[in-house]
Amino acid sequence: MELHSLFLIAILAGIFLPAPVNSAYVAYNTSAGVVPGKINVHLVPHSHDDVGWLKTVDQYYAGANNSIRGACVQNVLDSVISALLDDTNRRFIYAFFERWWRQQSDALKAKVKRLVDSGQLEFINGGMCMHDEATPHYVDLIDQTTLGHRFILDEFGKKPRVGWQIDPFGHSAVQGYLLAAELGFDSLFFARIDYQDRAKRISTKTLEVIWKASRSLGSTSQIFTGIFPVHYEPPDGFNFEINDVSDPIQDDPLLFDYNVRQRVNDFVAAALAQANVTRTNHIMWTMGTDFRYQYAVSWFRQMDKFIHYVNLDGRVNALYSTPSIYTDAVFAANKKWPLKTGDFFPYADRENAYWTGYFTSRPGFKGYVRSLSGYYLAARQLEFFKGRYSTGPNTDALADALALSQHHDAVSGTQRQHVAADYALRLSIGHKEAEKVVASSLAALTSSRLKSMQCPLLNISYCPPSEANFTNGKSLVVVAYNSLGWKREDVIRIPVSSENLVVRDSAGKKIESQLLPISNISLLTTEYLVKAYLGISASGSARYWLAFSASVPPLGFSTYVVSSAKSTESRSFVSTVYTSEEGSVENLEVGQGNLKLVYSANEGRLTHYANKRNLVTTLPELSYNYYRGYNGTDRVFQASGAYVFRPNGTFPIEPKAQVPLAVIRGPLLDEVHQQLNTWLYQVTRVYKDKEHAEVEFTIGPIPVDDGYGKEIVTKISTALSSNKTFYTDSNGRDFIKRIRDYRADWDLDVHQPVAGNYYPVWHLKFVKWRFSVT
């Protein structure tokens, strides 16, 4: 037996030993460019490095907290740069460079500048982040892009040519025409579109289009747009991060697993499959994905070999490329492209996975970003009036924090909790500094030597200076600043503790003002929140809101003086309060001007809306409902979550008993207060001089003790027939027509009738209807 086995081994070794060779060294020829007449496979090396998501932006950068996710952006850039320096044919595209750049030596910076000049390293997109497209305002998108582009222009003298929004979860019209076409980009690329849309585009070769996203602007607003056939990864089998399972090319004949022939065949097959769904003979392979190239040579080594052997084979041509090179090649092919209008919302990647949940995820954070974005606009204007300090307090930190917050895992609300806290901290640091700019600029503009204070916590009716008692001739000066380009007439409100107040304008003329009692709920939350956040006790010294009409010129300010009234005749009107529990009035009419709301006091609900001027009368119904989250698992049974909205049933929120109405009336505005249940409080406002009603609701904490997540919605029903049609804005601009259960580009299979009909709304949604006056 033993002899027998020895014999076998000897024979096997004899058969498989390759012929001896002197050297296994191969000089790979990676110099290929575009070859006309062949299928050209553009290998585009990239690393998608989120500026915060599962880890904070700094944790990702430094490779901290790798137990959450092994990712270190510093490793990516260090290793990519040295790999590019090793071979001048290699290329790489990158979006966020600033953190790494400022830590490099002058010697390395000079080398990197040469890489950028030669086109080996190309900046794409070029903003401070790859912004979300559903939830930000277009001004914030312009600002964050400007900041990033200015950095690239200052340091490298370059302007990015290509939009690269590969990861955001759906694509807005404003992105297409404003942040890409009008910005001067030649092309725009992304991955995520609806799975049904993609299937149709693959079968009709319409993944590459001319996107005309604006209905009103001309040809400068349209852009060549490429949608990837799968995602922003390489085709299957061509991932080469150190732990990836793709087969490397083994071309040393001394090694047992020599596989050049087979890998070249795999490459050609994948290329032909993609060429089959593409109109030109150029195809792009996105060589990389999230946080890849931490050891860049691992990728470049394989791409070097593929380019070398595939081009020796000759069936297709493989080359190192970038989206700009690809764009030039595709334009040179001079094809006709299909036209795409509208936008790419909503996005579903599978039947039950509509990514419409993030439109409302982390509403508190979304609100914070939104209010600071308005504040930043005003602060920047005031900074300009006064003159900017480059070292002293300025608005730069707020600008940076806001820019970062537009990232597709920031304002979208899809980041982990500690990451959300990190973004909020940056915003708050920026805000604190900008407050100083605003204070000194306003003091200069108003030639005031008074101590000024701002009240960022007005949202919880907390403002110590306005809550002081104005005795001994002390008074409060309120400065209202208007950052918009048109005059504003608005009612301002500040919390006060005294009843005996009068408001005068800067000429000393008395202004009509009204005191409204602060509702119990907001008093309770103020006390609780001030204690929780500021650690001080604010036991509700504010008892009223003092409301007065302010008129502020465009890009200007008005001042108002609040002081103790000398006589009862001159003081603010104290609102009259009526609660439906007290009397037996059947119909309660609210509103002092053209618009009236009529409530049924007995039932505690709105029954009528009437506008005296345009004679519109309707019977709107305002109710609250909740969707119960589908309690599935992450992938297989698709749960409802921060990204994906998947409701499992709609339930009305019915008050336990009849809800009393509290009606507050005064010369400027009327309010109707309703405590619908322990966690839902609603205020409806009608201003004398305005023709719309304002509904404010305070919701939370949402009860989840039954084990189900809930999405609370307010529902406005009317008898108007809108024919399933409505219009929603795009990042605060334009309106896009939407039809329920319908898509203009393909025949929609409806699997999620609720989640599939949600669209992002920044500020307005409307319906059109015909009505006749009888």
Ligand SMILES: *[C@@H]1O[C@H](CO)[C@@H](O)[C@H](O)[C@H]1NC(C)=O
């Ligand atoms: C390298 O490849 C290119 C085309 O892919 C070819 O033009 C060139 O001659 C090759 N160089 C060498 C040294 O083989």
Ligand SMILES: *[C@@H]1O[C@H](CO)[C@@H](O)[C@H](O)[C@H]1NC(C)=O
């Ligand atoms: C990240 O790491 C730091 C330092 O090790 C640790 O204090 C912190 O708790 C970690 N954060 C998270 C979210 O794990």
Ligand SMILES: *[C@@H]1O[C@H](CO)[C@@H](O)[C@H](O)[C@H]1NC(C)=O
């Ligand atoms: C190309 O498309 C045709 C028709 O759809 C199909 O029959 C063929 O298999 C495809 N070829 C490759 C390489 O995918």
Ligand SMILES: *[C@@H]1O[C@H](CO)[C@@H](O)[C@H](O)[C@H]1NC(C)=O
């Ligand atoms: C009020 O605004 C501050 C930021 O200025 C925010 O931190 C806080 O959560 C807000 N409070 C409420 C109750 O919305």
Ligand SMILES: *[C@@H]1O[C@H](CO)[C@@H](O)[C@H](O)[C@H]1NC(C)=O
């Ligand atoms: C102002 O006066 C009221 C009533 O006189 C008093 O309750 C309140 O504590 C005073 N507030 C302050 C801030 O002094």
Ligand SMILES: *[C@@H]1O[C@H](CO)[C@@H](O)[C@H](O)[C@H]1NC(C)=O
């Ligand atoms: C509000 O608070 C006042 C005084 O604490 C109390 O009398 C009143 O019943 C409260 N109203 C409601 C609706 O809870």
Ligand SMILES: *[C@@H]1O[C@H](CO)[C@@H](O)[C@H](O)[C@H]1NC(C)=O
């Ligand atoms: C969906 O709702 C039904 C009825 O309320 C419930 O029985 C079921 O468990 C829910 N399923 C999931 C996955 O949440």
Ligand SMILES: *[C@@H]1O[C@H](CO)[C@@H](O)[C@H](O)[C@H]1NC(C)=O
């Ligand atoms: C939801 O699913 C989780 C995990 O499967 C389970 O622990 C929980 O009990 C479920 N909740 C309900 C209400 O079924």
Ligand SMILES: *[C@@H]1O[C@H](CO)[C@@H](O)[C@H](O)[C@H]1NC(C)=O
């Ligand atoms: C309703 O809309 C459809 C198409 O969306 C249209 O064909 C039809 O004429 C409309 N009906 C009315 C009454 O406007």
